[in-house]
Amino acid sequence: MRKNQGWLGWLFASPYLLYAIIFFLIPLVWSLFLSVTDWNLISPTYSFVGLENYAAALKSQGVQSAFFVTFKFMAVFVPLVIAFSIIVALIVQGLPRFKGLFLIGFFLPYLASGVVSSLIVKGILSYNSPLNEFLRGTFGLDIDWLGSPFAALFVVALIIAWKFTGYYALILTSGFESISKDVYEAAMIDGVTPWQRFWKITLPLLYPALFTVLILSIGVTFGIFTEVYQLTGGGPNFATNTWQMEIFTKAFSNLQAGYASAIAIIASIVTFVAIYIIRKLLELWGKRNGWT
Amino acid sequence: MVGPKKKGLVFRYLFAIVLLLIMIYPYIYMVLNSFADWSQVDKKFFPTEYSLKSWEWLLGGGESVIPRPWINAFFNSLLVSAGSTILMMVSAVMVSYALAKIQFKGRDTINNVILFQMFFPAIILLIPTFLVIQKVGMYDSYWGMILPKAMSLWAVFMYTNFFKAIPDTFIEAAKLDGASEMQIMFKIVLPMSKSITTVIFLFLFMERWTELLWDMLVAKSDNMLTLNVLLSQMFGPYGGYPGPMYAASVLLTLPIIVIFLLFAKKFQEGMQFTLK
Numbered sequence: 073m074r075k076n077q078g079w080l081g082w083l084f085a086s087p088y089l090l091y092a093i094i095f096f097l098i099p100l101v102w103s104l105f106l107s108v109t110d111w112n113l114i115s116p117t118y119s120f121v122g123l124e125n126y127a128a129a130l131k132s133q134g135v136q137s138a139f140f141v142t143f144k145f146m147a148v149f150v151p152l153v154i155a156f157s158i159i160v161a162l163i164v165q166g167l168p169r170f171k172g173l174f175l176i177g178f179f180l181p182y183l184a185s186g187v188v189s190s191l192i193v194k195g196i197l198s199y200n201s202p203l204n205e206f207l208r209g210t211f212g213l214d215i216d217w218l219g220s221p222f223a224a225l226f227v228v229a230l231i232i233a234w235k236f237t238g239y240y241a242l243i244l245t246s247g248f249e250s251i252s253k254d255v256y257e258a259a260m261i262d263g264v265t266p267w268q269r270f271w272k273i274t275l276p277l278l279y280p281a282l283f284t285v286l287i288l289s290i291g292v293t294f295g296i297f298t299e300v301y302q303l304t305g306g307g308p309n310f311a312t313n314t315w316q317m318e319i320f321t322k323a324f325s326n327l328q329a330g331y332a333s334a335i336a337i338i339a340s341i342v343t344f345v346a347i348y349i350i351r352k353l354l355e356l357w358g359k360r361n362g363w364t
Numbered sequence: 365m366v367g368p369k370k371k372g373l374v375f376r377y378l379f380a381i382v383l384l385l386i387m388i389y390p391y392i393y394m395v396l397n398s399f400a401d402w403s404q405v406d407k408k409f410f411p412t413e414y415s416l417k418s419w420e421w422l423l424g425g426g427e428s429v430i431p432r433p434w435i436n437a438f439f440n441s442l443l444v445s446a447g448s449t450i451l452m453m454v455s456a457v458m459v460s461y462a463l464a465k466i467q468f469k470g471r472d473t474i475n476n477v478i479l480f481q482m483f484f485p486a487i488i489l490l491i492p493t494f495l496v497i498q499k500v501g502m503y504d505s506y507w508g509m510i511l512p513k514a515m516s517l518w519a520v521f522m523y524t525n526f527f528k529a530i531p532d533t534f535i536e537a538a539k540l541d542g543a544s545e546m547q548i549m550f551k552i553v554l555p556m557s558k559s560i561t562t563v564i565f566l567f568l569f570m571e572r573w574t575e576l577l578w579d580m581l582v583a584k585s586d587n588m589l590t591l592n593v594l595l596s597q598m599f600g601p602y603g604g605y606p607g608p609m610y611a612a613s614v615l616l617t618l619p620i621i622v623i624f625l626l627f628a629k630k631f632q633e634g635m636q637f638t639l640k
Contacts, residue, residue, distance in 0.1 A: 080545060081468025087455040088478065091515040096481055099492035106492065163380050168373070176628045177384045180391065183620045185574035187596045188613040192390045195397065195406040195606055202409045238387070246639040281639075294485070298576045302599060315487060316577065323491050324581065333491055340485035 106333035113329040125334035135335055137310035138318040139342060141225070145314070146293040149229040153289050154282075156233055157240035164241065165248045175245060178238035186298030189231050194218075194303060197227065218304055221311030228299045228312055232292065240285045247281025248274075276361040283354055290350055294343045315339040391617070398610035405607045418607030422615070434612055436587055437594040441616075444509045444579070444590055445572040451514035452568050453561070460523030461549050465535060475524075482517045494581050508582040509590070513572060519564045522638065526560045527553060562627050563634035573620050591616050 082089075107125055111118035129135045164174050181189075196203050197217040207213040218224045255277065259269055275282070297316035300306060306313035306321065319339065323332035385392075393409075398418050400411035405418075422434050462468070463475055493512050502508035530553060538548050554561070579590045589597070595612050624631070 078468045081462045081466040081471060084458045084462030084466060084545075085471075085474055087515065088459045088474065088520065091455070092477065092481065094496065095493060095512050095515075096484075096489065099489045099496060102492035102495060103488050160383070163376070163383060166376050167380060172629075172632050174380055174384060175632070176625070178387055180388055180621065180624075183570055183574075183617065183624055184390075185576070185592050185595075185616055187574075187576060187592055187599070188394070188617055189390065191595070191599065191609055191613055192394050195610070196390075196393065198406050201406050234387070234390070242635060243639055246636065284639075295487070298596075301576070302596060316490075319487065319490060320577065329491055329495075336488045336491060340488040343485040343487065344483075 103333050103336060106330050107337050108334075109330040111330040113323065113327040118330065121330070125331045126338065129331065129335050129338055133310060134313060134318045134322065135338065137306075137313045138315045138335075138339070141311070141313050142293055142296075142315060142342075142346075144225055145229055145296060146290060148226060149232055149293055150286070150289050152229060153233040153236050153240060154285065156237040157244055157285065160237055160241035161244035161248060164245055171245075175238070175242055178241055180238065181235050182239045184235060186231075186235075187302055189235065190299050190302035193227065193231055219308055221308055224304050224308060224312050228296070228303065231299050232296065236289065236292065240289065243285055243288075244278065244281050247278045250281075251277045279358050279361055279363050283358060286354060287347075287351065290347065294347070315343070394610050394613050394617070398607065398614050400607065402607050405610070418611040421605070421608045422611040433586065433589075433594065434591070434615060437589050437591040438615060440506075440583075440587075440589060441573065441591040442619075444506060445569060447506065447510040448513045448572045449565065449569045451510065452516040452519055452572075453565060455515045456519035456523050456564070457549065457554065459520050460527050461545075461553060463520070463524045464527035465530075465532070465553070466545070478517055478520060482521065490577075497582060503582060504584040504588055505582075506588075509579050512578065513575070516568055519568060522560065522564055523557070526557055526637070530556055559630050559634035560637060561634075562630040563638055566624060566627055566631055569623065570620055 108120055108122060109118045110121045110125075160178050164171055164178070167174065195201060198204070204215070207215065215223060217227055251274065255273060256269070259273055264273070295316060296314045297320070300312050300314055300317050301320070304312045306317045315335075319332050319336050322328045322335060326332075396411050397405050399414045399416070400408075400418075401413040401415045402417055404411040404413055423432065463471060463478075497503055497508045497512065502511065534552055534556075535548055538552055543551070574592060575590075576592055576596055579593045580596065583589050583593055591612070595609070595616060598609065598612070
């Protein structure tokens with residue numbers, strides 16, 4: 073570390089400072105200001121409405137659905153992606169060779185654009201698709217995948233789980249690798265069953281990697297947009313209406329810029345508080361397993 | 365003793381390969397359907413009759429007003445993604461170098477502000493950022509798509525941690541030889557960070573390449589759309605032409621897969637570091 077380089081430090085940091093002022097500070101203040109107006113994104117005039125936007129937002133079906141839909145997505149997506157990525161990591165871990173090659177292969181879905189995966193899924197789930205013909209022909213099942221509330225939510229969660237599985241498996245694999253082989257040998261001598269070994273030894277020792285994956289996946293659920301926009305538009309009957317979808321619709325389709333800004337602020341507060349609480353809970357869980 | 369063990373191993377590899385094929389089946393489905401005869405698109409798990417009609421339609425412009433809009437959109441995507449990613453990389457290296465290797469008054473404050481901004485839910489910024497871009501006259505322009513995504517705090521965070529691990533003695537020695545701060549950054553620190561640079565570059569480029577919401581808001585005229593936005597817009601109208609849509613999906617997905625595979629080895633090395 074060298075001293076007396078004040079100007080040089082500020083010079084090197086200046087891209088961030090510029091960026092923070094233009095794309096963080098100004099928008100932040102602007103957003104707070106907009107949220108107490110009834111501006112419609114186009115007209116040159118607007119009037120102040122106080123906290124009316126907030127009151128209306130909290131009572132609206134759109135905001136209430138976004139609140140619950142996010143947690144529903146979390147309840148479906150997070151267990152799915154965690155289970156998938158643990159399975160993939162366990163399988164790759166058991167291979168003596170070509171581990172890297174397989175991990176690269178499983179990572180490929182991460183590269184898909186949400187638009188592309190939505191398009192493929194729409195094709196696979198269309199009425200006359202091979203999958204639906206098969207289900208109808210073999211089991212007599214006729215599922216309206218995107219037309220029924222739970223199925224639509226599940227399909228979107230599954231697409232996103234598909235995308236992230238390989239990425240999270242990569243993180244978990246390095247977690248597995250850091251677990252010492254001695255622990256397993258000791259367990260084997262004590263006659264621990266594979267089932268017990270997984271739940272009582274592997275999972276608690278995997279905590280740091282698992283923590284990362286859980287936090288990342290929970291973060292993902294608060295930012296779902298593309299797949300919902302593409303496949304369901306938030307429907308049917310608000311069943312997949314996420315925060316981003318709600319804000320986008322209100323601001324750029326209905327042109328209620330003031331009202332949508334209030335929703336955005338509510339969404340940020342909910343997101344921040346929820347992630348904070350979940351983080352604390354996960355840390356508590358870690359402490360009980362001896363991690364600090 | 366060797367027999368059953370070997371059998372178990374073969375079984376394990378078989379299982380891994382089957383699972384991998386299931387995972388990448390959507391891509392296989394996409395590619396096969398882009399070459400399928402139009403009577404078979406979305407009708408079979410593996411089409412049996414093939415034609416190039418979808419690709420001819422796509423590359424010839426189809427029924428669109430603009431000739432070859434997909435090619436145009438492809439180059440828009442390339443320009444916007446490359447522009448954004450380069451700016452994100454350069455700004456991240458500069459800022460991280462200052463935070464990790466230059467001691468100056470206010471450094472801790474900047475560090476804390478960055479951390480604060482990183483955990484701040486970005487959703488609140490969507491509408492006003494759009495208004496900022498509109499006010500400065502960048503609506504429907506390349507800069508409008510690039511500039512709000514010219515800085516990645518995640519990249520700053522990653523680089524800062526990495527640079528901190530580089531011993532100061534290297535830098536001191538170069539200083540004694542009369543190297544300037546810029547030279548040290550580009551000739552000493554950056555070459556030592558190749559694998560992490562690969563990881564950061566790939567993640568940033570992938571994310572930028574598949575961005576929908578922001579580009580959709582900023583790009584309005586037909587010749588400004590990125591490939592992802594064009595594909596999204598044609599989702600409904602081209603619903604009756606699924607074949608060309610699959611071809612367009614291949615056009616969007618293939619480059620990013622090629623880039624990823626080219627850097628895959630370095631990427632894995634870098635990931636090993638970032639996960640420790």
